[in-house]
Amino acid sequence: MHTVNSSSCRLFRAQSTDPGKPKIYPIQSKSRLALDLVCVALLVFLPPLIFEEYTYYLYSIRSSQFFNFSGERVWFDIIWFALSGLISVLIIGRKRWIAVIPSLVSAAFFTIFVYAQPFCFQSECYISSTDGLGPLRDFLLFASLGFVTSNAALSNNLFDSLGKNTKLAIPYTLLVTGLFGYALSFFPLLHIFAGVSAPYPLNYLQWFIAVGPPAFLGSLWAAERGPKFGSWFKFCSGMSGVSLGLILAIDVPCAVCSGYNMTIGSLLLVGSLFSLYGHWAWMET
Numbered sequence: 001m002h003t004v005n006s007s008s009c010r011l012f013r014a015q016s017t018d019p020g021k022p023k024i025y026p027i028q029s030k031s032r033l034a035l036d037l038v039c040v041a042l043l044v045f046l047p048p049l050i051f052e053e054y055t056y057y058l059y060s061i062r063s064s065q066f067f068n069f070s071g072e073r074v075w076f077d078i079i080w081f082a083l084s085g086l087i088s089v090l091i092i093g094r095k096r097w098i099a100v101i102p103s104l105v106s107a108a109f110f111t112i113f114v115y116a117q118p119f120c121f122q123s124e125c126y127i128s129s130t131d132g133l134g135p136l137r138d139f140l141l142f143a144s145l146g147f148v149t150s151n152a153a154l155s156n157n158l159f160d161s162l163g164k165n166t167k168l169a170i171p172y173t174l175l176v177t178g179l180f181g182y183a184l185s186f187f188p189l190l191h192i193f194a195g196v197s198a199p200y201p202l203n204y205l206q207w208f209i210a211v212g213p214p215a216f217l218g219s220l221w222a223a224e225r226g227p228k229f230g231s232w233f234k235f236c237s238g239m240s241g242v243s244l245g246l247i248l249a250i251d252v253p254c255a256v257c258s259g260y261n262m263t264i265g266s267l268l269l270v271g272s273l274f275s276l277y278g279h280w281a282w283m284e285t
Contacts, residue, residue, distance in 0.1 A: 033092070037102060040091050044084040044106035044146065048077045049113055056124045081107060081142045085149030094155040103146025111139040131251040140248070141186050144179035151176055159225045166227050173226035173233075174240050180221065181214035181241010189245045192263065195254040211271035214241045219278030231279055238275030242267070 051073055058066035084103045092099040113119040114126045115135045128134030162169050188210035191197065198206045219238030226237060246264060 033096075033098070036092050037098065040088045040102040041106050041109075043087060044081070044102055045109050048073075048080050048110055051076050052114055052124075056121075077110075077142060078145060082145040082149050085146040085151070086153050088146070089150050089153040094153060095158060097154075097158060099154065100147055100150045103150055104143045107139055107143035107146065110142060111135050114138075130253050133248055133251065137186075137190075137248055140179065140182055140244075144183040148176065148180045148183060163225075163227050166229065169227035170229065170233070173222050173237055177218035177222055177226075177237040178240035178244050181218045181238070182244045183241075184214040184217070185210050185242055185245040189249040189267075190252060192267075193249040193252045193254060207267060207270060210245075211242045211267045212274045214245070215239055215271040215273075215275040216278040216281075218242075219275045220282055223279050223282035234279040234282075235272070235275050238278050239268075239271055242271040242275075 051069070055066065055069040055073055058069055081103065084106065085100070088102045089099045092102075115128065115138075117125060120126075126134065126138075162172065188206055192206065192210060197203045215238040217238075218241050219234045222234045222237030226233070246267065250264070
């Protein structure tokens with residue numbers, strides 16, 4: 001009888017450590033993960049919303065501090081959403097893909113709460129640009145900041161396993177590089193297409209900042225962590241963020257702007273060169 005029990009124990013241990021069998025998480029673990037996700041989403045969502053509400057309160061009581069808070073809130077939002085990715089990974093864990101979700105969800109809810117009634121008063125809600133793309137631009141900016149920083153903090157083992165699944169790796173890599181490039185090109189591209197250009201010759205530096213670093217770093221990231229799918233894929237990854245930024249910036253209202261075809265062509269040319277350079281730099285390392 002003793003021998004049978006010992007054999008049963010050895011068999012159980014072998015089955016429990018068999019790497020070929022799927023790992024089954026207990027119900028308590030899933031409940032804890034769901035609770036962590038909700039807590040992280042609220043932690044990311046509430047501070048910028050509270051900052052917005054307090055700024056509006058200062059406006060309602062005609063406080064002189066309103067102008068200080070109103071000017072600083074966009075920088076508070078940018079810094080907070082960038083940190084949100086690290087916070088999410090720190091709480092949920094570096095080995096869980098789901099850690100990238102809270103930043104995206106929180107950015108979506110925050111955009112809704114500052115643009116759409118009845119979540120905000122009519123005098124409090126943000127006013128979109130005349131092309132109607134203001135909410136989409138802001139959502140992508142805030143979502144990209146948290147999404148990119150959370151990806152940077154994830155375990156390398158996740159990306160190693162992702163690289164073996166081409167069907168998932170290709171769209172995910174394009175998503176990361178697209179949002180990463182969009183975040184970097186957001187302000188310079190909007191300034192260019194809104195007619196807020198630096199004086200000559202600094203305008204060339206502004207054009208470089210708008211597309212050079214996003215294309216270079218996007219291509220480099222795809223080469224380092226993306227699937228081994230050919231040089232053309234690295235190039236497309238580097239240009240994904242630049243292309244997204246251009247598409248959403250072209251319709252920005254500007255009464256004094258002209259020569260858009262020349263501007264777009266020049267930006268695409270500079271971005272293409274730096275996207276190729278990013279892949280070449282990775283190959284030389």
